[in-house]
Amino acid sequence: MTQLSGPPPARSAAFPIAAELRDVSRVHGSGSAMVRALDGVSLAFPAGSWTAVMGPSGSGKSTLLHCAAGLERVTGGQVFLAGQEITGAPDAVLTRLRRKKIGFVFQSFNLMGSLTAEQNVALPLKLAGVRVPRGDVRAVLEAVGLGDRLRHRPRELSGGQQQRVAIARAMVTRPAVLFADEPTGALDSASARTVLSLLRRMVDEEGQAIAMVTHDPAAAARADTVVFLSDGRLVDRLDRPTAAQVAERLARLEAAPC
Structure with missing residues (x-):
């Protein structure tokens, strides 16, 4: 994978x-309508590592990602981002931190159809009044294998290529952590493998921290660690798992009585 231009990111040394x-x-709601989406969860996302989050529907996976990213306020406990408690x-502080320290990739690519790949990568920062040199935008597109697609619009790109544009957009500020919510859910198997290989290289070669929610055991098996949620609690963990091991643990959780 092409290295990004400029000095190497300091996140690994400064914020392990x-x-x-x-x-x-x-907690959502109150009284008889109260729902405990997360219940005493403690989890760290180290630099240079990939954590997959899995669990049955309604187990709290997306809530976990949203709380870690400062998109949802927690009811109790503490959240830290790049060494700073948030x-x-x-x-206003959260907004600034998210722009600088967090990247987001979702199942839907959320690209502007009228803009080129290059313009899509730069757009969120332009809207925020942040200037990103064109060389940095091109470097991050080259890093995801789209250096020859700078001027292509989404309709001229495959689904896998559109997701790689979305990853480039998330990475252009060199965030401390990349949050991915079902990043391969809308892709065919070949495109999914390409995107997962790209994420793997970002961890191994760039020292990126990735936290990914997925329902796919094959995708989760590309991560370093898989954690399992049930009813808002962390209930299991696998390190360097196989897809079969992930599928077996997930099936066990889904079959457990409520």
């Missing part, structure tokens, strides 16, 4: 833990 949840709870940070 890119993001962390400490005894985090997240638990009670004002919205």
Whole structure:
């Protein structure tokens, strides 16, 4: 994978833990309508590592990602991003931190159809009033294998290529952590393998921290660690698992009585 231009990112040395949840709870509603989406979750996302988050529907996977990214306020516990506690940070502070320290990739690519790949990568930062040199935008597109697609619009790209544009957009600021919510859910198997290989190289070669929610055991098996949620609690963990091991643990959780 092409290295990004400029000095190497300092995140691995300065912030060995890119993001962390400490005894985090997240409650929705109250009284008989109360739902405990997260219940005392503690989880760290180290730099240079890939963590996959799995669990049955409604187990709290997306809530975990949203709380770690400062998109949802926690009811209890602490949240840290790149060494800074963000638990009670004002919205303006959170917005600035997310622009600089966090990248997001989702199942839907969320690209602007009228813009080129190059313009799509730069657009969110332009809207935020942040100037990104064109060379940096081109470098990150080259890093995801799209250096020859700079001027192509989404309709001229395959699904896998569009997701790689979305990854480039997430990576252009060199975030401390990349949050991915079902990043291969809308892709065919060949495109999914390409995107997963790209994420793997970002971890191994760039020292990126990745936290990924997925329902796919094959995708989860590309991660260093797979953690399993059930009813808002961390209930299991696998390190360097196979897809078969992940599928077996997930099936066991889904079959467990409520």
